[in-house]
Structure formats: C-alpha cells, structure tokens
Amino acid sequence: MLSCMHEHDGPLTRLRRSHEQAVLELLRKHGPLSRAELGARSGLSRTTLHDIVAGLVGNGSVVAGTPHVEVRKRGRPVEKLSLNPAAGEAVGIDFARRAVHVAAVNFAHEVIGSASEAHAADLSWPERIDIAGRLLATLATGSSVGSADGGPRGAAGALHLDALSAIGVGVVGPITEPGSENAHAQGIDGLPDLLRKQFGVPVLLDNNTRLAALAEAVWGAAADSSDVLYLRLSHGVGGGLVVGGALHRGRNGLSGEFGHITVDPAGRPCDCGGTGCLETRASLDAVLYRYREAGGRADDLAGLLDAAAAGESAALGVLERVGNDVGGVLAAVCHAVGPGVIVVGGELAEAGPTLLEPIERALRQQLMPMARQHVDVRHATLGEAGSALGGIALVLHESPLLSHYPRPVPEENA
Amino acid sequence: MLSCMHEHDGPLTRLRRSHEQAVLELLRKHGPLSRAELGARSGLSRTTLHDIVAGLVGNGSVVAGTPHVEVRKRGRPVEKLSLNPAAGEAVGIDFARRAVHVAAVNFAHEVIGSASEAHAADLSWPERIDIAGRLLATLATGSSVGSADGGPRGAAGALHLDALSAIGVGVVGPITEPGSENAHAQGIDGLPDLLRKQFGVPVLLDNNTRLAALAEAVWGAAADSSDVLYLRLSHGVGGGLVVGGALHRGRNGLSGEFGHITVDPAGRPCDCGGTGCLETRASLDAVLYRYREAGGRADDLAGLLDAAAAGESAALGVLERVGNDVGGVLAAVCHAVGPGVIVVGGELAEAGPTLLEPIERALRQQLMPMARQHVDVRHATLGEAGSALGGIALVLHESPLLSHYPRPVPEENA
Structure with missing residues (x-):
C-alpha cells in the first residue's frame, strides 16, 4: 500500500x-x-x-x-x-444531496464500473461514507450492483483496490483549494480526513457540478473538445469550465457561477444576496413560477415538460423566454472564455429542443459574428454518474500528485 | 546554434x-x-x-x-x-499598430533590456521585422538605446543571442493556434516563417493584448496573482485572462473579447457586426461621443481627461456611466472565471480613479456577495513594453517546447 x-x-x-x-x-x-x-x-x-x-x-x-x-x-x-488490468487506479465518488454515486477505472483507464444509492437528505457524513465504501466493495467483488438511473456499469471484471492512487470526490457547494489534498468543503469540516481514513489514499475534493463539467468533457457530450462550458439547470443554476482539458477553478474556487450573472439589475432578489441573477429566472422554481404566471397549470417540472411536449403555448413561451435569458448569459461567457462546446445538463435540460433551441438562438444572436460558427450547444449525456466520473477524471488529469511527471514523448525510431 | x-x-x-x-x-x-x-x-x-x-x-x-x-x-x-548570465534565453517582440517593441531575458530570467521604435501604420512586414532585428541588435551590443515611452531598459549587460531558445511575438488581431509554432496571424500570412528565417529559432505567436495580460500577471500589476483578468480600454476594447499562471486562449483563439459582450441588446451597432456591445459604449471614440452628447467640449482623450481632472461634471458623469457599463461586464466575467485581480489598462485607464472607482463600484454591486471580497481592481503598470514582455513570458511559461520537461522538485536531503 x-x-x-x-x-x-x-x-x-x-x-x-x-x-x-x-x-x-x-x-x-x-x-x-x-x-x-x-x-x-x-x-x-x-x-x-x-x-x-x-x-x-x-x-x-x-x-x-x-x-x-x-x-x-x-x-x-x-x-x-x-x-495489471484488475488494478484500480482511481475511484470517483459523488456525494450529491440525496444520493451517493461511485465509479472506478483501472490502470489502462478503462471504466471498471459504477454504482449509486439514494439516501435521505439529512444523512450524516460517516453514514454517507459507509455507503460509498459499500458501493466500492460491490465493484471490487465484481457483483453487478448497478445504479437505478443509468450510467456505465461494471465491465472489465472485479476491481483490485490495493493499488489505488487516489480518490476524486465531488460535494455540493463551494470548495476551498479545490482539486488538491488540502481541499475543504465549506460547512463539511474534516470530510477529507474521514475519507482518507476510510480509504487510505489521498483524496482530491471538488465541487460536484464542476466535476460533472469535467466528466462531460472527458467521457460525455463534449468528449471531442477540450474547451467546454457546462451549464446545469436544476434547483440552482451553476456550471463549470474546462479549459485545455483541465478543470478551471478560478481564485478561491469561485468560478462557473453562471447562475449569479446579472440578467436584470432591477430584477428579483436572489438567494446569493444579489439581484436579478440568472438563477432568479432559470432555476426550477423560477421557471415554474414564470410558467404559472403565464397561466400554466402544472405544479412540477414533469407537468411543465409534458405541457411543452403537448405544444401548450404557455409552456413553450416560458421555455422560450428562459432560453433567451440563458443564451444571453452564455454569450457573455463565450466572449470571455471561447469554449468550443456548450453542454447543458440538469433536470430542466430534459425539455430538450424546446429549451435548447431558444438558448442557441439567443446565444448566436448575442455572439460577435466571427464567433458564431465556433460554438456548439449539446445536451449532457452522463446523467447522474457524471460527477463520480468527474472525480476520476480529476485524479487522472489534474491531480497535483501526477502533474509533475515527465510525460513521455513517442520516440521516432523506437 | x-x-x-x-x-x-x-x-x-x-x-x-x-x-x-x-x-x-x-x-x-x-x-x-x-x-x-x-x-x-x-x-x-x-x-x-x-x-x-x-x-x-x-x-x-x-x-x-x-x-x-x-x-x-x-x-x-x-x-x-x-x-551564463550573458546568454539570452528568450526574446519578446510586440508588433503594435504603429511601433515595434522588443525585450529580452537571460537564462536566469532577468530582463536584460527592452527597446521601442515608432513607425508609420502602413509599414510592410519585412520592414517591421528589420526594425525588430535592429532593436535586438542594440540589446545584443549593450548600447543603451531605450524607448521614448518608458519600460525597463538594458540592465545586466550585453545580450548573447546564439543560445536563444525561442521568440514570443505579439500582433494585433485574432490568431489561430495561438502560442504555438503553428500559429498564424489572420491577414498576415507567412509572418512566423519570415521571423524564423530572420532569427533562426522557433517563433511563438499570440495576440498582443493577451500577451499584455500575461505580462501584467508575470511582471506587472498582478505579479502576485496567477488568476488575472486584464481589460484594455483603447480604440478597441479587449483583454485577456490568465488562469493558474497560464494564458487562457479558448477554442479558435477567441477569448478575452470582453468588448463584444452585449451591454444593451437594443443598443448601437458594433464594428464586429453585433449590437450594443461594450465596445460601442467604452471605446475611446464611444466615450468621446458620449462626452460630447453630455455637452463636453474637448475633442480628444487628453481634453476629456483634463476636464475630468478639473472636476467638470460632464466629464465625470461620462466616466461614471462608462465605469458602470464596464463594471457590469466585468462582474459577469468574474462569476464565470473567478479572477483574483482585475487589471485595467489602455489609454482610457489613464483617467485613474475617476474611471476605476465607478468600475469597481458597479463590479461589486453586481457580484454575488460571497465573491465581492475576492477581487481587486488595479491600474496596469507595464505601459507599452507590456506585450513584448508578455512574449517572453509566453516562451518561458507556456512554450509547447518547454512544457513537457520533468520539473525538478527540490529534494529534502540534498
């Protein structure tokens, strides 16, 4: 060990x-x-x-x-x-609000398997870590316990965990010193220590939305691009940037906060303490609020999506206006960072083209003409396993443990 | 060689x-x-x-x-x-619109010297390259020909150019494959070849505004930060991002285009083909236009700055409104990328606090509260030498020639 x-x-x-x-x-x-x-x-x-x-x-x-x-x-x-094809090199764990997701790869960087388990929102950290350990054990013994919600499964046989080099872990909320062994999740003191004790290897922590961004760039909808903007439209609005194949974090770990870009300085107050943020217009609650204001009758996302699918004008009109707000913010970010691919995930993205098309329209309209051809809007593909896979990508691509080695260059005559 | x-x-x-x-x-x-x-x-x-x-x-x-x-x-x-303290490791050249700037460092990464020469705007590329060669020769022979416009001068003695590893070159406008030996300046075919023939070493090309961003992060106003947003307010409005100490470029080299972020979708048409971009509000021409609209009488920047310094309300009011537009755009970019330091350069920044204070006010107002304490707005310090120094930083920090080596780690017992 x-x-x-x-x-x-x-x-x-x-x-x-x-x-x-x-x-x-x-x-x-x-x-x-x-x-x-x-x-x-x-x-x-x-x-x-x-x-x-x-x-x-x-x-x-x-x-x-x-x-x-x-x-x-x-x-x-x-x-x-x-x-050794059976040796696990890296494991990813996503501690989401109400579920734990895990995934593992071997030294050949093949995904050996993934697994998920839902839990109550108020579960303690030791209990969540126990779940993660149990899920990893199922991968290690090769039993085919998979998630109920899609994502890759056990493939290349049982995992041999003794050679594990590190674990990449995603959590909800801001992280200080993200991606490092000194990372701390705000409000979750001691989590890295607990994890290190349980698993006996270094733990790299990051925000799970950002890890989902990295995963979409490495394994998902943007696997062909190394410059990716990932936007998650869910209970909150957030995202992440992948720059040259590496996760972008920004000073103090505050980046990818697309939900807090001002859309209307005279708009509604936001949970962040600001005013008129995109989140006040495009979070699930905000969208349902706008929908009901427009005369819509469904109370939940499923109802709204059904109504949109049935062509109800209130539902389509709201998604059009939400798409317009989102597209404008994405255009601003594109001018700043120039991603090649934009990936939209989160529950609201399940609306599909009725949301993605208005987003893309507003985006292109506000992009400078020479940039319009260079960006591609796609639906996220990894679903709930995304952040756990992102944890693995973190270990393999960005670990400060691994970043100093001389990358061997293929020799011409060998 | x-x-x-x-x-x-x-x-x-x-x-x-x-x-x-x-x-x-x-x-x-x-x-x-x-x-x-x-x-x-x-x-x-x-x-x-x-x-x-x-x-x-x-x-x-x-x-x-x-x-x-x-x-x-x-x-x-x-x-x-x-x-060898006399061996030049890297040289930076900035081909600005009407001047050539050069700078050089030795293998100990000390700036050996810099020099500048103004020229007519329509000078041919071979003529500009000749100027660069002449300026570098003055550094190599140790003669103290400096620029008329500030910046570091010859310090550590004459430059010995035979061991030069690469040249970093800044040009106006978009670059494809920036920072690499395959870079091409749009509209300037063959420039890297011309330079390589003249100097006999690899040439790394990038946009000179972005190089100024890198230089401010390495040698200038943000030398204490590795996450920097640089904004240049000049005839155009543009900038660059430094992320984790490295220049951010984005896909297709389109990044740092802060001037083309939409401020008012119903605003004036912009040279880029878009509408209501920041540049239509904060370029030198736009600012002078707004100033005259407000009843100001000066026709040029110097007059506007004098009026502002004298406390004229039309001048101060315009700078306040420009600052408000700029600060709003900076807030959006900050949420996306989380820089630790914002550096404002370009001729308009010479207005000093009468512009920087409104910028900072609007920025903080639109930032989410938890991010407000984390950003610092500063005036650029490198002046016209910035982009040439950025060319050096490009060679030293980012050259694909140098990025694969095993960075030696200090040993504990040696």
Missing part, C-alpha cells in the same frame, strides 16, 4: 511518484515493455528504474511476465512488464 | 529539449552544481546527462568552471556548471 507514503507527502515522495507515473504512462501507451525498453524510453537511470518498477510490481499495478516469445542472444527469455 | 534542430522538430528533439530545460531549471534554482549533483537531482542517466550538458555548454547557455574551492578526496577540483 502506498497510503502511508501519501500521508507524509514530501518532495522525494512526489518525485518518486512522478517517475512511477512516467513508467505507467509508457506501459499504457506502448503495451508490455522490457526493463531495457523502459529505461531507454523513460531516460531514467537503471537504479532509479529498478526501484520504481519493484514498487509498482509490489503494489499490484504492474505485472511481470514473458507474454511474447522473445529470446536474447544467450537464450534467456526477456521479461516484459505490463499494466 | 539550435536553430536547425528546431526547424526539424521531432519528438526526439523535444525529449532532448525537455532534458535541457530540466538541467537549466536545476541550475536556476540551486546555482552552480557539479555533474554529479546534477545527475542526482535530475534522475537522468549519466550518458544522457553528459550529452545534454555538452550541448548546453556548446551553445553558450551554460558555463563550466571551478567557482568554489572544493576538492574531492584525491585532490582534483570539482568542476561546477552554471548559467
């Missing part, structure tokens, strides 16, 4: 880990390699490499064998090293 | 360069080191290290000597390697 080293995480440990990651990256890229090939490609000294490989074999992330019949001059078979 | 290798830039060359950068970084950090110390700290094999050091000594970026009297057991003095 690496866990003890992780907890006393000094520069030497980090350097060692960066070498480990370089070796894993080479094996991921090239498949099985001999020690000599690894040495040539990594540029590491023999002593360093021997040490690093021994550690990786010891913790189960790499296996040694002679998969190909190759012989050296003197006839001794050359041992090849390869990734 | 590295130039031939740079032009045929394959993966092996990149790997080699990443090792070179690792060695330079260690010497920058620790001062003179022996080959043995470099080996231990870099993790590179003896053969690789020998090869890399020979190249660096050969191109003049590293010098060998025995600066400290240290003897080994057998009495032979230990040769130490150190950075």
